[in-house]
Amino acid sequence: MKENKLEKIINLAERRGFVFKSYEVYGGLRGFYDFGHLGVILKNNIKNLWLKDILSMQNIYLIETPIIGPRILYEASGHIENFYDRLVECKSCHNRFREDHLLKGEYGEIKIKDNKALCPLCGGELTEARNFNLMFKTFVGPVEELSTESYLRPETAQGIFINFKNILNSMRAKLPFGIAQIGKSFRNEITPKNFIFRIREFEQMEIEFFVRPEEADKYFEFWVEKRFNWYINFLGIKKENLIKHIQTEEELAHYAKAAVDVYYKFPFGEDEIEGIANRTDYDLKRHMEYSKEDLTYFDEKTKNKIIPYVIEPSAGVERIFFAILCDSYDEDEMPNEKGKLEKRIVLRFKPWLAPIQVAIFPLLSNRENLVKKAKEVYELLKNDFRVYYDESGSIGRRYRRQDEIGTPYCITIDFQTLEDNTVTVRDRDTGNQERINLEEINDYLKDKFKL
Ligand code: GAP
Numbered sequence: 001m002k003e004n005k006l007e008k009i010i011n012l013a014e015r016r017g018f019v020f021k022s023y024e025v026y027g028g029l030r031g032f033y034d035f036g037h038l039g040v041i042l043k044n045n046i047k048n049l050w051l052k053d054i055l056s057m058q059n060i061y062l063i064e065t066p067i068i069g070p071r072i073l074y075e076a077s078g079h080i081e082n083f084y085d086r087l088v089e090c091k092s093c094h095n096r097f098r099e100d101h102l103l104k105g106e107y108g109e110i111k112i113k114d115n116k117a118l119c120p121l122c123g124g125e126l127t128e129a130r131n132f133n134l135m136f137k138t139f140v141g142p143v144e145e146l147s148t149e150s151y152l153r154p155e156t157a158q159g160i161f162i163n164f165k166n167i168l169n170s171m172r173a174k175l176p177f178g179i180a181q182i183g184k185s186f187r188n189e190i191t192p193k194n195f196i197f198r199i200r201e202f203e204q205m206e207i208e209f210f211v212r213p214e215e216a217d218k219y220f221e222f223w224v225e226k227r228f229n230w231y232i233n234f235l236g237i238k239k240e241n242l243i244k245h246i247q248t249e250e251e252l253a254h255y256a257k258a259a260v261d262v263y264y265k266f267p268f269g270e271d272e273i274e275g276i277a278n279r280t281d282y283d284l285k286r287h288m289e290y291s292k293e294d295l296t297y298f299d300e301k302t303k304n305k306i307i308p309y310v311i312e313p314s315a316g317v318e319r320i321f322f323a324i325l326c327d328s329y330d331e332d333e334m335p336n337e338k339g340k341l342e343k344r345i346v347l348r349f350k351p352w353l354a355p356i357q358v359a360i361f362p363l364l365s366n367r368e369n370l371v372k373k374a375k376e377v378y379e380l381l382k383n384d385f386r387v388y389y390d391e392s393g394s395i396g397r398r399y400r401r402q403d404e405i406g407t408p409y410c411i412t413i414d415f416q417t418l419e420d421n422t423v424t425v426r427d428r429d430t431g432n433q434e435r436i437n438l439e440e441i442n443d444y445l446k447d448k449f450k451l
Helices: 005-015 037-055 071-076 099-103 157-161 164-170 213-233 282-291 317-328 368-381 395-404 415-420 441-448
Strands: 019-021 033-035 060-062 068-070 084-089 096-098 111-113 116-118 130-133 137-139 149-152 177-186 201-211 242-246 258-266 269-280 297-299 304-306 309-316 329-335 341-347 358-362 387-389 409-413 422-427 433-437
Touching (some): 005 317, 005 341, 033 037, 037 060, 037 201, 037 213, 068 071, 071 282, 096 099, 157 177, 164 177, 213 242, 213 309, 242 269, 269 317, 309 317, 341 395, 358 368, 358 395, 368 409, 368 441, 395 409, 415 422, 433 441
Parallel strands (some): 060 177, 358 387
Antiparallel strands (some): 019 033, 084 096, 084 130, 111 116, 137 149, 177 201, 242 258, 258 269, 269 309, 297 304, 329 341, 422 433
């Protein structure tokens, strides 16, 4: 299973409507993906679990800022000057590569001639590497000139920094406190790849946590632990598939003093799903310099004005989504209705994370009394759980369809239900069935979906 696990997951995600390639009817656009019904629900579940965790801290405030920002914002943040990858182009086939990825052999085996790397695709000569800025440029309004030049944000963070004073004053915030934002970011990646891992439009969940400079190291450690454990406790990702990667000097972004990444062991290799960085006072200082606004904090303790340091946990929703799919994908065998073992695909999502939590089936679709009762059960549960009613095909097929999309429980309404008001609840992972009275079903399920 290992060799083609990646293709199997991608295939399942597309077939069952989690993810589709964008603009496919027009041949597609590399680095862009659409999310289907189940995908949107899963994404929202991820974001809600992130919010649930951080909002329980009481000192994190939310914000939502525009996707497009003026040139001066990104001059101040340093992105115009520093946010680039090194690009090389093949002089023969004109394919373009990220130099660091090329040298790591990610486009294929590197061929060397006269101490110079050659094109991994055609063996042609490569150009010298040049800087390629990853930001998408546009103009706001009808006039295209430097003063209207704007950029799609490459991170949600800058909208947060420039709102530091607004949140500080309106929320009467005291250090340490955080400002958090979920939203789209855009990067014109040279080579998008690995399905939804490296894409050009993606969602970030970012916190800028403002602290006293002398407490930055302490809070850096705090956030590394907190965020690492979130993947295990809130998403149910297996601990052995997660790694803490300490960034080397060369890996650090232009604004960071230290950073630890959370890596997931994807089928294509281990790679980053979140980064936790110590951004120091870099951003607030730069925005003070460029905007001439006072972004200092008056410290009641010392009666001094200070510029807080920032600890930033920054996670990508699509990468987490992908990690969850990889972590929960499984194949096993289950007895069918005749007791014969059959292969099945199953997504073992944690119950609270599953897009559909409970599927409800009448045993037979042509028995009016069973259908009527099943619809009553649907009505009974629809406000408390994400439920799905299905009456088509054999019960065995209906189970398999739900297994594939990770539905943890299936309820079947059969003839006994009509007599004693009990239903069978079938567990996705074990296939075991329990008979539960409908008067208790709500509490029974609530208990199963507890985080
Ligand atoms: N504000 C800090 C920042 O943006 P980053 O490490 O460049 O840091 C943070 O990005 C997270 O955003 C990454 O860990 C990843 O999950 C996600 N991300 C970055 N680039 C991405 C891309 N091209 N495709 C999908 N997700 C991406």
